[in-house]
Amino acid sequence: MAVPLLELKNLVVTVGRTPQARRILDGISLTLEPQEIVGVVGASGAGKTVLSKAVVNWLEAPLHVQSGQVLFEGQDILTIAEGEMRTLRRRVAYVGSNPMGALDPTLTVGSQIVEKLRAVVPGLARAEAEKRVISLLEAVRIPSARSRFNDYPSQFSGGMMQRALIVDALVTNPALLVADNVTQPLDVTVAAQVIRLMKELTADFSTAVLFVSSSLPVAREACSRILVMEDGRIVEEQSTEALISRPNYPYTQELVAQTPKIWSEKAEVPRLSDDREVVVSLRDASQIYKVRRKSGFGGVNEVRAVRNVTFDVRRGDSFAIVGESGCGKSTLMRLLSRLERPSSGEVRCNGADIAKLHGKDLMGFRRTLQMVLQDPFGSLPPRTSVGHMLEEPLRTHGWRDKAKIRERVLKVMNEVGLAQALYEELPLGLSAGQRQRINVARALVLEPEILIMDETLSALDQAEQFKLLDLFQKLQKEYNLTYIFISHDLAMVRKVCNRVAVMYLGEVFELAENDRLFFDPGHPYTKALLSAMPTLEERRYQPEDCLLEGEPPSPIDIPAGCSFRSRCPHAFAPCATINPSLTVRGDQNFAACHLVVPPLATAAQDRQRVIA
Amino acid sequence: MSVIVETSPSRIAPSLTRSIPRRVFDKAASMPGFRIGLAIFVLLVLAAALYPEISGIDPTKMNVRARLLPPLFIGENWSLAHPLGTDQIGRDMLVRSLVGLRYSFLIGVASVVVMLIIGCTLGTIAGYFGGRTDSIIMRLTDAQLSIPMIILAIAVLGVSRPTIPAIILVLGLSNWPVYARIMRSIVMTERQREYVRASKLGGSTDLRIILTLLVPLLLPPVLFTSVLDVARMMIFESTLGFLGLGVQPPTPTFGNIIADGRKYLLNAWWIATMPGIFLGLTLTSINLMGASLERARNTIHGGSE
Numbered sequence: 001m002a003v004p005l006l007e008l009k010n011l012v013v014t015v016g017r018t019p020q021a022r023r024i025l026d027g028i029s030l031t032l033e034p035q036e037i038v039g040v041v042g043a044s045g046a047g048k049t050v051l052s053k054a055v056v057n058w059l060e061a062p063l064h065v066q067s068g069q070v071l072f073e074g075q076d077i078l079t080i081a082e083g084e085m086r087t088l089r090r091r092v093a094y095v096g097s098n099p100m101g102a103l104d105p106t107l108t109v110g111s112q113i114v115e116k117l118r119a120v121v122p123g124l125a126r127a128e129a130e131k132r133v134i135s136l137l138e139a140v141r142i143p144s145a146r147s148r149f150n151d152y153p154s155q156f157s158g159g160m161m162q163r164a165l166i167v168d169a170l171v172t173n174p175a176l177l178v179a180d181n182v183t184q185p186l187d188v189t190v191a192a193q194v195i196r197l198m199k200e201l202t203a204d205f206s207t208a209v210l211f212v213s214s215s216l217p218v219a220r221e222a223c224s225r226i227l228v229m230e231d232g233r234i235v236e237e238q239s240t241e242a243l244i245s246r247p248n249y250p251y252t253q254e255l256v257a258q259t260p261k262i263w264s265e266k267a268e269v270p271r272l273s274d275d276r277e278v279v280v281s282l283r284d285a286s287q288i289y290k291v292r293r294k295s296g297f298g299g300v301n302e303v304r305a306v307r308n309v310t311f312d313v314r315r316g317d318s319f320a321i322v323g324e325s326g327c328g329k330s331t332l333m334r335l336l337s338r339l340e341r342p343s344s345g346e347v348r349c350n351g352a353d354i355a356k357l358h359g360k361d362l363m364g365f366r367r368t369l370q371m372v373l374q375d376p377f378g379s380l381p382p383r384t385s386v387g388h389m390l391e392e393p394l395r396t397h398g399w400r401d402k403a404k405i406r407e408r409v410l411k412v413m414n415e416v417g418l419a420q421a422l423y424e425e426l427p428l429g430l431s432a433g434q435r436q437r438i439n440v441a442r443a444l445v446l447e448p449e450i451l452i453m454d455e456t457l458s459a460l461d462q463a464e465q466f467k468l469l470d471l472f473q474k475l476q477k478e479y480n481l482t483y484i485f486i487s488h489d490l491a492m493v494r495k496v497c498n499r500v501a502v503m504y505l506g507e508v509f510e511l512a513e514n515d516r517l518f519f520d521p522g523h524p525y526t527k528a529l530l531s532a533m534p535t536l537e538e539r540r541y542q543p544e545d546c547l548l549e550g551e552p553p554s555p556i557d558i559p560a561g562c563s564f565r566s567r568c569p570h571a572f573a574p575c576a577t578i579n580p581s582l583t584v585r586g587d588q589n590f591a592a593c594h595l596v597v598p599p600l601a602t603a604a605q606d607r608q609r610v611i612a
Numbered sequence: 613m614s615v616i617v618e619t620s621p622s623r624i625a626p627s628l629t630r631s632i633p634r635r636v637f638d639k640a641a642s643m644p645g646f647r648i649g650l651a652i653f654v655l656l657v658l659a660a661a662l663y664p665e666i667s668g669i670d671p672t673k674m675n676v677r678a679r680l681l682p683p684l685f686i687g688e689n690w691s692l693a694h695p696l697g698t699d700q701i702g703r704d705m706l707v708r709s710l711v712g713l714r715y716s717f718l719i720g721v722a723s724v725v726v727m728l729i730i731g732c733t734l735g736t737i738a739g740y741f742g743g744r745t746d747s748i749i750m751r752l753t754d755a756q757l758s759i760p761m762i763i764l765a766i767a768v769l770g771v772s773r774p775t776i777p778a779i780i781l782v783l784g785l786s787n788w789p790v791y792a793r794i795m796r797s798i799v800m801t802e803r804q805r806e807y808v809r810a811s812k813l814g815g816s817t818d819l820r821i822i823l824t825l826l827v828p829l830l831l832p833p834v835l836f837t838s839v840l841d842v843a844r845m846m847i848f849e850s851t852l853g854f855l856g857l858g859v860q861p862p863t864p865t866f867g868n869i870i871a872d873g874r875k876y877l878l879n880a881w882w883i884a885t886m887p888g889i890f891l892g893l894t895l896t897s898i899n900l901m902g903a904s905l906e907r908a909r910n911t912i913h914g915g916s917e
Contacts, residue, residue, distance in 0.1 A: 337813055366815035379806035383829050383913050385632050392824070393814035424631055426913065442810065 003074040005208050006032040006055065006176055011068035013050055013059065013232075024050045024063065026232040034175065035202050037209040039223030039240070041216050041255070044461050047232040052180040052212045054078075056094045057085055072176065090120040093169035097181035099161035103153045109161075110134070110149030113168045120172050136167045139204070140197055143550065157551060158325070159190035163197065173205060180212045187324035187488060189548045192532040195222045196543075214461065216255055217534035220244060228252045244536050256536065258462055260491035262518055264537050276314040279450055279482050280336065280369075284308045284345035286506075287331050291556070301556045305331040307506040308345065310582070313484060313499075315449075318476070320485040320493040322529070323503035326552060329486045332503070333454050336484065337371050338362075349450070367397060370443035374455040376435035380427045386413075386438055387423035393446050409445060416441045416471060433464035440468070444475070450482045457492060469496055490533050494518055499588075502526050505552055505563045511582060512589040522583075522591030524568050545569070562594070570595060632912065640901075640908035649900025656894055660713045663706070671711045672862040675702035680880045697882045699872065705882060708864040709890045715865040717894065719780055720846040724838050726784025731791025732827075732834065738792065739799030740822055750796070753789040761786040761848070762855075769857040776859060779852060783845050791834065798830050832909060839902035843895040850891070866891050 011028040014021035024047045032038050042048050053059055055070060057077045069076045077088060096102055103112050114129045121129075130149070137145035140163040148156075156164060162182060169177055179198065183191035199222065202209060213219045219226055219240075226243050228236040228251065236249040247253045287306040293299045306328045313319045323329050334340045335347050341355040348354065349365055357365050373379040380389060390409040399405050410420055416437045427435055436456060443451055453472075457465045473496065475481060487493055493500055493514075500517045502510040502525065510523040519540070521527050528548045531541040548567045553559055559566060562575040574594050582590040583598050630638070640646045664671065679702040682690050690697070696705040738749040765782050772778055802808065803826070811821050846866065852858035853867020861868055866887040873883030 339809065339812060363815050366813065371810075371813050373806050373810055375806050379810050381807045381825060381829060383632075384825075392811065392816075395824075396811075396815045396820060426632065428913070439810070442814070446814070 003071075004031040005034045005036075005073060006030075006210070007069075007071040007074075008055070009069045009071065011051075011054060011070060012066040013047075013054055014064050014066045016062045017064050017066075021064070021066075023066075024232050025054065028068070028232075028234055030227060030234065030237070032176070032208050032210060034208050035206050036225065037199065037202055037211055037223045039219035039226040040210065040212045040229060041219045041226055042214070042229030043463070044214060046229040048212045048214070048229055049180055051229070052094070052178045052210065055176075055178050055210060056092050058094070086120065090172040091175045092178070093172065093174040093176070094178045095162075095165050095169045095180065095182050097184045099158060099165050099185065100153070102165055103161075105153050108150050108152055109156060109164050110137075110151075113164070113171055116168060117171045133167065133171055136171055137164065139201075140164075140167055141193075141549075142167075159186050159194065159551060162186060162190075162194055166194070166197070166201070170201060170205060170207065174207055177207050177209045178212070179209055181214060182211075183218055184214070188490075188532040188534070189324060189528060190551065191218070191534075192221070192543060193549075198222060215534065216244075216259055217536055220536060221534050228255070255462075258466065259536050260495055261537050262491055262494045262530075262533065262535055263540050276316060278312045279315050279350060280313040280484070281348045282309050282311055282335075282345070283348065284310055285332075285335055285342045285347050286344045287328075287335055287340065288343045303555050304558060305506050305555060306335065306342070307558075309503075309506075309508050310345075311501055311508065311511055313450075313482060315482055316476075316480060317499055318483040318485065318497040320487060320497035320500045321503060322487055322490060322493055322500060324488060324529075324552070326505075326555065327503040328506035328555075329488075329503060330454070331506070333371070333452060333486050336452060337369065338365065363397060367446045368448055369450040369452065370446060370448035371452040371454060372436070372439045372443050372456045374458065376432040376439065376459050379439055380435055382428075383426065385424050385426055386418070389427075389438065390442055390445050393442060397446060409441075412441045412445045415475070416444065417467075431464075432459050433468065436460060436464075436468060437471075440471070447479070448481070450484065452484045452486065454486045455488070456485075458487070458489060465492065472496070490518075490529060491535070502529070505555060505558060507563065507592065508582065509564065509593070510589075510591040512585070512591070513587070516585075516587075516589050522585050522589065522596045523564075523593045524570050524595070525564050526591075528567075562592075636905070636909050636912050639912055640904045643904040643908065645900045646904035646908075649897040649904065652893055652897035653901065656713065656890070656897065660710045660717070663710050667707060669704045669707045671703060671707045671864055673703065678702040680876070682880070683882050683886075686882075696886045697880070699869075699883045700876055700880065705886045708869055709866075709887045712864040712866045712869055712887055713890050713894065715776065715859055715863065716846045716849055716867070716891070719776060719783065719849045719859075719865070720842040722780045723783035723787070723845045723849075724841050726780060727788045727841070728791060728834070728838055730784065731788035732795045732831065734788070735792035735795025736799050736822055736826065739796035740803050740818065740826070742800070746796070749792070753792045756786070757789045759786070762851075765852055765857055766855075769852070774852075774857050774860060779849065779858060783848055783852075787841070787845075791838070794834060795830065799826055802826055802830065833906070836902050836906040836909075839898055842898060846891060846895070 008028050008030045011025055012023060013025040014023050028051060030038070040048055040051060050059070050063060054065065057070070059065065065078055070078050072088065072092060077085065080088070103109060110130065110133055113133045114126065117129045117133065118124055118126070134145050134149055137148060142148050142160055142163055153161065183194055186194060195218070198209060201207060211219060211222050223240055225237070225239050227234050228243070228249065230251045236243065236247065236252045243252065244256055247256045285306060286304070286308055289303040289305055290300040291303055293301050309332060321329055321332060335342050338354045338357070346353050346355070349369060352361070354365055387409055390412065391405050394405050394408060410423070413420060413422070418434065418437050418441060427438060436459070439456070457468060460468065469492070472483065476483065485493065485497055498514050500512060500514060501508050502523065504525050510517065510521060510526050512522070517526065518530065521530060524546065527541050528546045531539060531543045531546040546569065550567055553563065553566055561577045562568070562571070562580055565571045565575045568575065578594070580592045580594050582592045583596045585591055585596055585598070675698070678691070678694065678698050679700055681694050681698040683697040684690050684695050694704050694706070696709065698704055699708070734749050734753070738746040764786050768782050769778060808821060808825065811825055816825070849858055849865060850867035850870060853865050854871040858867045859865045869887045870884045873880070876883055
């Protein structure tokens with residue numbers, strides 16, 4: 001029998017060297033054949049990252065290999081000398097999950113990859129190395145690779161950076177690529193591109209990939225075989241489709257069952273009548289930032305972050321704003337919460353233009369509309385006790401009675417499921433889920449009517465997300481809250497939101513009810529988003545038909561006409577000149593595309609003929 | 613590497629009753645360094661407050677017959693009446709050092725307070741608001757930095773009379789830029805953090821955010837380092853005294869005692885040494901306490917208790 005490319009034999013990794021030390025990896029055995037993509041899936045803390053580092057012999061103290069072997073082409077890489085390992089690095093490569101932190105910001109991307117190549121392949125001429133790097137940058141479809149070669153890391157977007165790092169890994173023609181959560185920081189459409197790229201590369205460069213991921217649907221996209229990890233052990237190993245249709249181990253079953261389904265499950269969102277009171281309404285809201293030009297003589301560039309956004313949110317709605325990074329979601333959030341005033345247009349809340357509020361009215365607005373922020377770590381002041389943090393908004397709003405404040409805070413803590421014992425504690429050592437509950441509590445303490453959730457759940461793992469979503473639904477029923485979810489996670493949106501706005505480059509491309517959006521999207525961009533979503537079900541929209549190439553244009557120079565034109569598979573002549581406006585698609589559904597035919601279009605065409 | 617930190621309720625329960633500042637203080641109080649520092653400090657404060665009055669010795673009274681007496685048990689003609697000896701005109705060194713300690717300490721603490729108030733206020737404003745405010749304040753800071761302290765002291769104290777408030781003001785005014793710089797840089801990084809945004813969403817005004825959120829968070833580490841500056845200011849005061857621009861004789865301060873004693877260093881070393889020892893003791897005790905508090909704060913906020 002041929003020697004497999006990679007074989008782990010009963011690998012045990014512990015924290016520290018004592019025999020009682022905690023085992024992070026507990027008897028891992030796996031094999032990897034050439035050109036195979038094998039997925040490793042597990043919850044956070046299951047030991048996936050340690051496994052991927054062990055495979056490339058990168059464990060640092062206090063992590064310690066207690067027993068077992070990592071055989072690469074039959075050779076145990078944990079025991080070989082450092083010099084030999086360095087030559088072996090040519091054959092084993094690693095890509096991590098933080099593309100932006102992986103390169104030195106003061107050197108150009110190209111020179112860093114060349115440096116790595118020359119370090120592991122001594123004696124290679126610089127010119128030759130450069131040529132190879134540029135050809136690889138082209139292979140991963142970085143546009144105008146030759147000039148990009150001399151760009152600095154800050155000039156690359158996240159998706160491009162991840163591709164550059166894949167080049168960095170592939171530049172030595174490795175036999176094994178360890179990809180540790182590579183798609184995690186990327187947008188769905190870009191992540192789909194990266195996965196497709198990796199699949200092509202295994203064929204083109206005959207590389208085997210160990211694909212470590214925390215998300216089963218993502219691993220399903222990429223891998224032919226999946227290993228499931230729990231608490232440092234491999235609990236199940238099956239080919240991808242078999243694993244999804246017939247999971248054996250309880251944890252895997254749970255994982256498969258918990259993965260949200262978009263099309264095969266009915267959304268539990270209640271149908272709400274259309275004549276509810278409008279609580280938040282945007283009228284042509286736009287925001288333009290002026291950025292000083294870096295080259296040439298002065299002058300400013302206008303970044304049009306939000307462009308003519310118009311929609312209404314009614315009381316009791318769970319309204320979702322979805323889109324990829326850079327689409328203006330966060331700017332819109334800042335407008336809605338009056339952290340910034342729109343440069344034109346209006347944002348109205350309960351009938352009043354919030355840009356004009358000040359003094360008492362502004363405080364009233366703040367009480368009505370609260371927001372839960374995204375980052376569970378940065379959004380809590382590090383040296384304030386939890387109780388004090390929650391008291392602060394009350395004090396700001398003029399509460400003075402200490403006993404009353406304490407009572408209110410404890411009530412809210414109880415509602416969101418925080419132990420009372422945390423009152424005098426610092427938020428240190430709390431899990432992301434707990435911290436996010438504090439965030440929710442801080443927003444709820446003022447008894448708001450509207451809550452904006454700015455990517456509130458994106459930092460949490462699946463199980464924790466479900467718990468919080470249940471909490472949100474419970475709170476909504478109890479207090480008749482209106483939610484505005486800002487998210488890139490379509491599966492979550494499908495589950496909880498009744499109305500969805502899809503944004504691209506600062507514009508709303510589609511505005512529709514939940515069912516209509518997911519089953520009959522009007523805009524090609526929505527279709528592309530749906531097709532790029534990693535899921536465990538049969539797709540309604542095939543990536544082959546809809547998947548986007550490239551990345552969104554820069555918001556500094558938005559092309560004339562339809563801004564989606566550069567990536568749209570259906571673009572035709574009018575798209576180049578006329579920017580489509582939101583067109584009615586019946587009922588309360590709108591899409592901004594020339595291909596959308598309004599119900600009254602036939603009548604309009606008749607009229608045109610008469611004029612002509 | 614992703615590590616899940618679990619907090620079990622049982623670990624939290626016992627400390628529920630104590631607030632965080634209280635815990636920091638308790639932790640510091642349990643350190644030997646803090647206790648030693650506190651003991652020395654209390655001793656010095658009590659001595660400086662009480663001894664000159666109780667002993668009834670006038671620190672400025674001359675006694676030519678008892679001039680240049682050495683401290684206890686040193687040489688031949690030491691006397692119990694003057695435990696630390698006397699100076700060239702027979703004044704008691706112990707009383708003079710303790711009275712000197714009063715003035716030096718007053719000047720040291722007060723000038724650091726002045727410096728902190730000016731520096732932290734300007735730095736916080738510059739860092740928080742940024743833009744034009746920031747550039748104006750920072751140019752002001754640069755201008756202040758470009759004037760050497762000694763020159764400023766000579767100019768101001770040479771023209772006006774070198775009274776204690778004037779000295780405090782000069783010392784405070786010439787050293788605030790450092791604090792302005794530090795505060796500005798830390799406020800600048802903190803003001804962009806999400807929790808500041810969260811506070812804004814809660815309806816806090818800028819002033820409120822600065823006073824209730826940023827200052828309590830950022831000032832303590834600055835305060836702990838400023839304890840070291842108390843010592844530095846005491847030395848600066850001595851420098852001024854040495855130049856004759858400090859507190860004027862006959863009022864004793866560390867500076868002018870040491871300046872006086874320099875001439876007699878060979879035959880009466882104790883005149884310059886005694887205030888030096890007191891200076892050293894005071895600074896050691898302050899530093900011991902400051903360091904323990906800082907360490908306690910870091911352990912509590914670092915989550916190890």
